[in-house]
Amino acid sequence: MSSELTEPGTGPTGAAPTLSEVAKRAGVSSITVSRVVRMPDLVAPETRARVEQAMRDLGYIPNLVAGALASARTNSVGVLVPTIANSIFADTVQGLSDKLEPLGFSVILAQSRYDAVREDRMLAALLSRRPEAIIMVGSPATEEGSRLLRNARIPIVETWDLPANPIDAVAGFDNYKAGVAVAKHLVAQGRKQLAFIGGDDPRGTRRWFGLRDEALASGLAEPRRLILDRKDSGSVAAHARLPDVDAVFAANDAHAIGFMSGLRKAGLLRDGPASAQPVAVIGLGDLEMGRLISPTLSTISVHGDAIGRTAATLTLERGGERRIDLGFELVLRDSG
Amino acid sequence: MSSELTEPGTGPTGAAPTLSEVAKRAGVSSITVSRVVRMPDLVAPETRARVEQAMRDLGYIPNLVAGALASARTNSVGVLVPTIANSIFADTVQGLSDKLEPLGFSVILAQSRYDAVREDRMLAALLSRRPEAIIMVGSPATEEGSRLLRNARIPIVETWDLPANPIDAVAGFDNYKAGVAVAKHLVAQGRKQLAFIGGDDPRGTRRWFGLRDEALASGLAEPRRLILDRKDSGSVAAHARLPDVDAVFAANDAHAIGFMSGLRKAGLLRDGPASAQPVAVIGLGDLEMGRLISPTLSTISVHGDAIGRTAATLTLERGGERRIDLGFELVLRDSG
């Protein structure tokens, strides 16, 4: 606002300098300054130097809010995850942000905390910032959430799953098949009574169905399912509630390691190979930790960062395959 | 743009509906619609109902980009962390976002990847979105970064440390003292040759200085310092490079657990108490995992989420104490 020009190196006197203040100081029109910022090749070298000097003198920082309004491009993407702390979704956020930041996109991060109401609220909040795409873990929990995303007419990427009717693009893996793969392995190992421990979110539930269906198809008794509160992620106590069980598939590695800790207390954990374990334990996520503990943790390995990078790519390209199955891998170590 | 009104439930025909389209449909002026969105109490109930119906009919989503430009309030905060994956900073992001999201603030997330150049670039990128505050882990690595933040004239919160000359507010703990506390404990335990493993970022380095100074003051030999690459966070191999050492302080729990894994391979890990360990290991962060493994991990406990929540509070309140020391706690378990 100050019509006085700030002296070089003095720092700003009041409000942040604007394009036109830079323009005035450099003796050009504002559009020329705008071009120096965005398409420097269109400006003659001497003019450009003068403008750049003026920008430095004033400490000019472009106002992308105004730029976004004028150009209808915000250069931002909205990212919605259930939770970021202590979770493998952090890898996904890292992956997509590593891909998007160099291209000038900012990441607007929101957490749903596994709460459908909060999810819808966060989706609306994200959309009101007019991101150029939305990347979310899973799919909207409510019809309203779906509607919001469909109407937004921007790329939407659902991740960490392969929904049957995606809104737009998908980067994930088949959680049901992961459950099946674990059951097959445990059956082949001669296990008789399986159990699943973890949350009851959509993806965890699909893993459970895969495990159960395959166990039943193999003639085993109906597996047990223990739904754990999200707080006791390393659930030491879970073992006490699963007597007679000789194999456990945990919804994530943290649950698995917690369960193993319960087994250890009960004297049911060996330092030997899988065949020596009274109770087999398989995790999901392939945390580095799983390789470091003893016995080492068998797990379904999923590349969270690849999911993020793929999701980022899908927001940038409108054509091509919009449903990417990144798969998973059953990594067998000593726990089961 | 379409002057045709969209029929209820039909979904948008073209561009997103604007305030004035809603206003036209409800037979009021745009400012009245704006008031229904932001200050509904100022609008008569019948008018409000009509406007709300029109908003629903058109699927109106307010454009916060335009609102921000007009009101000079973006309702966003910029958050800069070294990395979000696999790190305790995720707790901090979760904590601050839990506090800010209900108040209508969005989190714009950026990662520096421990790279000073990238940090400056991300700071400039954040500032160009005109956030109402910046929360960062640590302090700017360069003079340029400091200058940018000082000139921004918004609340700045530096976290995870207690810088001597903060830009504005601080929410952290004394990393030097953490090193001292660990050294004191190890000396009391009769350890003779200490070592520090971890990164050489500013906070890790301060922990190292604390450990070293206290060890020397206690008459021990100069501790060893092993700078690990960020990639081998669980550094199994570190042990081989530290012969003769009988106590290790790891910059974080992941390093500590990795080191213990190396000790196990070398036959230097016991399931008994700290006094039975040939080599004591102390971590930092108090990951849940540390409680689950065997032997349980002794660690400096730091409340990452409390740092985040405190930082959020500091961005909202301009007055009051701007330097909050959240402390730490030496939690002694079986590893050292």
Add this chain to the structure above:
DNA sequence: TCGCCTCATGTTAGCGCTAACATAGAGCAA
């Protein structure tokens, strides 16, 4: 009756920038 307040709503201008369309001068072939 007047003047003044309150409540509900409207008018105007402008936030800081960019798209789209001028304009002006230089270079140059015919």
Add this chain to the structure above:
DNA sequence: TTGCTCTATGTTAGCGCTAACATGAGGCGA
């Protein structure tokens, strides 16, 4: 010279919203 092209820069209008200031219709005390 004319007329065309190319390069560098400028002018104008407007993105969708909100702050600040009207306006106008009642209510109400004296």
